[in-house]
Amino acid sequence: MRVIRGWLYRPSDTVARWIALTTLAAMLTALAFNAVFSQLAGVWAQPSLTEIGLMEQVASVTRIIDAASPAQRAQIARAASDQTYTAEWLRHHADAGVPQLEDADFKVGSERLRQRLPNAGARIEAYQPSDWPAQQPGKRYALLIELQDGSWVMFSAPTRYWGLDELPRNLVVIALVMLSTLIVALVATRHLASPLERLAQGVRRFGTDFKAPPIEVTGPREIRQTIVAFNAMQAQLQHFINDRTQMLAAISHDLRTPLTRMRLRGEFIEDAEQQAKLFRDVDEMQAMVNSALDFFRDEARLEPVTAFDLAALLQTIVDDYRDTGTEVRLSGPEHLVYRGRPIGIKRMLVNLLDNAIKYGSEPGIQLKTQAKRLEIRVLDRGPGIAPELHEAVFKPFFRLEGSRNKHTGGVGLGLSAARAMALEHGGTLTLTNRERGGLEARVTLPVT
Numbered sequence: 001m002r003v004i005r006g007w008l009y010r011p012s013d014t015v016a017r018w019i020a021l022t023t024l025a026a027m028l029t030a031l032a033f034n035a036v037f038s039q040l041a042g043v044w045a046q047p048s049l050t051e052i053g054l055m056e057q058v059a060s061v062t063r064i065i066d067a068a069s070p071a072q073r074a075q076i077a078r079a080a081s082d083q084t085y086t087a088e089w090l091r092h093h094a095d096a097g098v099p100q101l102e103d104a105d106f107k108v109g110s111e112r113l114r115q116r117l118p119n120a121g122a123r124i125e126a127y128q129p130s131d132w133p134a135q136q137p138g139k140r141y142a143l144l145i146e147l148q149d150g151s152w153v154m155f156s157a158p159t160r161y162w163g164l165d166e167l168p169r170n171l172v173v174i175a176l177v178m179l180s181t182l183i184v185a186l187v188a189t190r191h192l193a194s195p196l197e198r199l200a201q202g203v204r205r206f207g208t209d210f211k212a213p214p215i216e217v218t219g220p221r222e223i224r225q226t227i228v229a230f231n232a233m234q235a236q237l238q239h240f241i242n243d244r245t246q247m248l249a250a251i252s253h254d255l256r257t258p259l260t261r262m263r264l265r266g267e268f269i270e271d272a273e274q275q276a277k278l279f280r281d282v283d284e285m286q287a288m289v290n291s292a293l294d295f296f297r298d299e300a301r302l303e304p305v306t307a308f309d310l311a312a313l314l315q316t317i318v319d320d321y322r323d324t325g326t327e328v329r330l331s332g333p334e335h336l337v338y339r340g341r342p343i344g345i346k347r348m349l350v351n352l353l354d355n356a357i358k359y360g361s362e363p364g365i366q367l368k369t370q371a372k373r374l375e376i377r378v379l380d381r382g383p384g385i386a387p388e389l390h391e392a393v394f395k396p397f398f399r400l401e402g403s404r405n406k407h408t409g410g411v412g413l414g415l416s417a418a419r420a421m422a423l424e425h426g427g428t429l430t431l432t433n434r435e436r437g438g439l440e441a442r443v444t445l446p447v448t
Contacts, residue, residue, distance in 0.1 A: 014220055014221045014222060017220075018192055018220050019192065023188070025188065029184045054084070055112060055113050055116075056116065058085075058113070058143065058145070058155055059113055059116035059117055060116075061076075061077075061080040061087055061153070061155075062117055062145050062147070062153050063116070063117065063118055064076060064080070065077055065080075065087075065089055065147070065153050066117075066118050066119075066147045066148055066153075067118070070149075070151070073089040073151070074088075074089045076089075077089040077153065084157065085155045085156060085157045086155070086156050086157070087153065087154070087155055088153070088154045088155075088156070089151065089152075089153055090144075090151060090152040090153070090154055091151050091152075092151075092152070093144070093152055095152075096142070096144055096152065096154050097138075098125070098127050098131075098142055098144070099127065099131050099132050099133065099136075101127070101131060105123075105124065105125060105126075106124040106125060106126035106143065110124055113145075117145065118148060119146070119147070119148045122145060122146040122147070122148075123144075123145075123146040124143070124144070124145055124146070125142075125143070125144040126141075126142070126143050126144075127140075127141065127142040127143075127144075128141055129141065139158075140156045140157060140158045141156060141157045141158075141159075142154060142155070142156045143155045143156075194219075195218055195219025195220065195223045196219075196223065198215065198216065198218065198219075199215060199219075199223060199226065199227055199230070202214075202215035202227075202230070203215075203230065204426075204448075206234055211238070211304060212234075214231040214234060214235070215227050215230065215231060217231075255289050256286075256289070259282055259285060259286055259289070262278070262282050263279065263282050266278045266279055266282065303341040303342075303343050303344055304341075305339055305340060305341060306339065306340075306341075306342065307337055307338070307339050308337070308338065308340070308342045309335055309336065309337060309338075310336045310337070310338040310340075310345070310367070310374070311332060311333050311334055311335050311336040311367060312335065313342055313345065313346060314330055314332070314349070314365055314367060314376075315330060316346075317346060317349055317350065317353070317365075318330045318365065321353065321357075321363075326357055326363070328353065328363045328364060328365060329362070329363070329364035329365070330364070330365050330366075330367075331364070331365075331366050331367070332365075332366060332367025332368065332369075333367065333369065336367065336369060336374070338374065338445070338447070339448065340425050340445070341421075341424075341425070344421045344424070344425075345421070345425075347417070347418075347421065348417070348418040348421040348422060348429075348443070349365070349376065349378065349443075351414040351415065351417060351418045352378040352414075352415075352418055352441045352443075353365070353378055354414065355380075355414060355415070355441075356378055356379070356380035356382075356439070356441075357380070359380070359382050359383070359439075360380030360381050360382025360383070360438055360439065361380065361381045361382060362379075362380060362381040362438075363378070363379070363380050364378075364379045364380075365377070365378055365379070366379065369447075372446060372447055373427075373444055373445060373446050373447055374444075374445050374447055375442060375443065375444050375445075376442075376443040376445070377440055377441070377442050377443075378440070378441040378443075379434065379438060379439075379440050379441075380438050380439055381434075381436075381437055381438040382437070382438050382439060383437075384433040384434070384437065384438060384439045385400070385431060385433065385439060387433065390430070390431045390432075393415050393431070394415050394416055394419045394429075395416065396413055396416045397413065398416075415429075418441075418443075422443050422444075422445070425445050425446075426445070426446045427443060427444050427445035427446060428443070428444045429441065429442070429443050429444075430442050430444075
């Protein structure tokens, strides 16, 4: 009883109720369609003899033959024959050569046929191909009508010309039943899956644009609760990001102030060698602070998602390097529209190209497109990176060389920032050593 009460008092808009009601509605609708289709298919595939005009045609031929003299009846019967049936006048019933049946009376529409005959009490017999013995040739449909003088008229046809046989007719009915069931199932599942699709779209949208609006709260109770929880999480993350941005701006100001005072005090040091060492330390600390703040603040992540020409962006990057005297090879399509953050994509590629130029030679970019993704490959000819370090170099502040001298390679945040931007676009960034020396940085981005 507790289980029954729990089921009865359960909210009516749960997923379980939706599935149960949707399944029930689909079954009832499918049954109704099946009944309608079966009726329509039966009438179309094998219509009754009373609905195709054949009974009236047979009665008319029979009246004409019955009114004619015996010498003319055979000729009239042959003239009345067509591709639908063959008419034949017989003096005796035995001349028909039909099988002996216990009950050969014609039942379907017999009263309607007798009303159109000159002799309302005439005997009418009907035979089907299955009535003949299995080994006997000449199986056919046959209809025998007795005339007023005791002679007979036989109408015979080898096959049905007024509909389909049983097997094709059943196949038509099954096809229509399956079609109706498929349509109902698609409509029902679409109605049930649409709230989940909206939730998935909202989650993907927030993954690429943290300023995305909250998801509309619709659907069954469990899905609505999930959407409410996700909207709350999204609002908390947005609030956290805004607070972090303001905090980092304050830290940036607070850190630069003591570094400026250190430089000013260093001006009063009389020992030139000690003064130069202090200034190098201050410059290195300044570079590290600026790089760290840029990495953690990363204003490109606040950039809204938009559609832009990725191929044109790559050409702009190559032109910028050419203006500084560095030649970068570019290959790929001339135009490619992509939805993303152009500033973030540009910063990611510039970081990768800077590494390719700094640690290698012959820098280049390749843009390749596939069905549901695109690839940007940044290539160089240099020493490469040991395979066991291909993942370690993406850690913040990790450097292959021991020193942190800014003149030998920055502070180790370029690759971390590049991978973070690729992940925020739903893609990946991997490193591979090239066969003839050098490194390949491959960025794979999904295309929606």
